[in-house]
Amino acid sequence: MPKLSINDLDLHDKRVFVRVDYNVPMEEIDGQMVINDATRIKETLPTLERLIAAGARIILAAHLGRPKGQREASMSLRPVADLLSKLIDRPVAFVDDCIGDKVERATSALKNGDLLLLENVRFHNEEEANDPIFAVKLASVADVYVNDAFGAAHRAHASTEGVARVISQRGGLCAAGLLMERELKFLGEELENPARPFVVILGGAKVSDKILVIDRLLEKADTILIGGAMAYTFRLADGRKVGKSLVEPDKVEVARACVAKAKQRGVQFLIPTDNIVATPVDSGKLNKKGRPIFDLQHPRVNSSSDISDSEEGLDIGPVTAARFSEVIRNAKTILWNGPMGMFEDKRFGEGTNVVAQSVVEATQKNGAKSIIGGGDSVKAINKAGLGDRVTFMSTGGGASLEFLEGNVLPGVAVLTDK
Numbered sequence: 534m535p536k537l538s539i540n541d542l543d544l545h546d547k548r549v550f551v552r553v554d555y556n557v558p559m560e561e562i563d564g565q566m567v568i569n570d571a572t573r574i575k576e577t578l579p580t581l582e583r584l585i586a587a588g589a590r591i592i593l594a595a596h597l598g599r600p601k602g603q604r605e606a607s608m609s610l611r612p613v614a615d616l617l618s619k620l621i622d623r624p625v626a627f628v629d630d631c632i633g634d635k636v637e638r639a640t641s642a643l644k645n646g647d648l649l650l651l652e653n654v655r656f657h658n659e660e661e662a663n664d665p666i667f668a669v670k671l672a673s674v675a676d677v678y679v680n681d682a683f684g685a686a687h688r689a690h691a692s693t694e695g696v697a698r699v700i701s702q703r704g705g706l707c708a709a710g711l712l713m714e715r716e717l718k719f720l721g722e723e724l725e726n727p728a729r730p731f732v733v734i735l736g737g738a739k740v741s742d743k744i745l746v747i748d749r750l751l752e753k754a755d756t757i758l759i760g761g762a763m764a765y766t767f768r769l770a771d772g773r774k775v776g777k778s779l780v781e782p783d784k785v786e787v788a789r790a791c792v793a794k795a796k797q798r799g800v801q802f803l804i805p806t807d808n809i810v811a812t813p814v815d816s817g818k819l820n821k822k823g824r825p826i827f828d829l830q831h832p833r834v835n836s837s838s839d840i841s842d843s844e845e846g847l848d849i850g851p852v853t854a855a856r857f858s859e860v861i862r863n864a865k866t867i868l869w870n871g872p873m874g875m876f877e878d879k880r881f882g883e884g885t886n887v888v889a890q891s892v893v894e895a896t897q898k899n900g901a902k903s904i905i906g907g908g909d910s911v912k913a914i915n916k917a918g919l920g921d922r923v924t925f926m927s928t929g930g931g932a933s934l935e936f937l938e939g940n941v942l943p944g945v946a947v948l949t950d951k
């Protein structure tokens with residue numbers, strides 16, 4: 534059932550509680566917390582500008598990091614208020630709590646079009662516990678609820694679910710912001726009846742993280758391309774040797790079931806036939822988690838479907854990349870989640886780059902709709918400078934995966950039906 538959008542509402546004079554995703558990366562420089570990447574703040578501007586134009590009184594709520602119910606100066610949202618104010622070119626008031634007298638005073642001082650950012654909701658344990666009394670306190674200053682934080686919508690927390698429930702029970706309306714609306718459109722509606730061929734590209738570290746997505750998409754896709762470390766579990770299921778590659782031997786049966794389902798449904802299911810491999814050598818150093826760091830030496834193309842005992846597969850090989858590229862360039866709908874290799878290291882990034890270029894080519898030349906399902910594939914597209922040449926990039930990581938699995942996200946379910 535489609536959900537109400539802010540475009541459907543009359544928000545003049547209304548106090549609107551807007552849950553946004555301002556969980557931005559920060560670092561301490563000379564005792565000050567500095568925001569490293571303002572993408573998430575910038576992405577909320579269309580919604581905020583729409584609310585301002587509609588004459589709403591805007592109360593913004595968000596979480597930052599994992600303060601676990603404690604006040605942590607390094608996880609305060611105050612720097613976000615300052616940066617938002619610069620980006621939107623108007624004052625953004627800030628209050629150093631998200632409930633209580635101070636919040637009541639600050640909200641009653643708001644005029645139409647004013648903005649107020651509340652302090653990190655996770656400074657209270659009740660947020661993640663979705664405590665009903667806390668939700669009532671959050672809701673006490675608002676007439677309408679808006680969720681524009683798709684990336685947090687898979688969690689039933691007080692600011693993503695509880696507060697909306699309270700407002701609904703009072704007869705108030707709960708709507709999607711513009712960013713949320715786009716996520717629901719591209720990850721949801723557009724994939725219901727996709728233009729064909731519909732090609733799904735899945736990569737990343739583990740089969741176990743994506744198996745439910747693969748299973749669901751086997752019902753819709755014409756072709757599924759598998760890359761990344763998870764391809765080695767499929768290789769193992771095929772009786773191949775995977776050397777020191779990242780693999781999940783306990784998921785071999787799951788992988789076999791996937792391949793069988795693909796066959797039964799007539800879905801083309803391609804796994805890599807060649808790889809870039811390297812020899813991991815213990816550097817004698819430990820990482821932050823105390824685990825040994827391995828140098829990846831002697832990278833080379835391995836054209837065999839088996840990997841030697843001393844080597845590790847780290848990217849798809851050139852033959853696989855060319856085959857994937859051909860399939861992608863002919864697609865009319867593309868969904869991509871997860872890199873083809875350990876793309877953070879340039880030596881193992883070529884497969885991901887070829888896929889990114891092919892997705893862009895299909896979009897620009899073949900009129901394909903290309904949907905990038907969040908996380909590392911978004912990073913990879915941005916790293917290649919191609920972010921504006923695909924149809925849609927999701928802002929969610931875990932939320933995108935859960936949504937693609939076909940789950941109803943609690944932060945979406947609670948919004949008012951159209």
Ligand code: AMP
Nearest residue numbers: 737738761762846847871874875876909
């Ligand atoms: P995910 O979050 O599941 O999409 O996984 C992304 C991570 O998988 C990235 O950090 C990649 O470096 C990693 N990855 C992809 N392919 C491989 C591989 N063949 N071996 C090790 N790590 C990989």
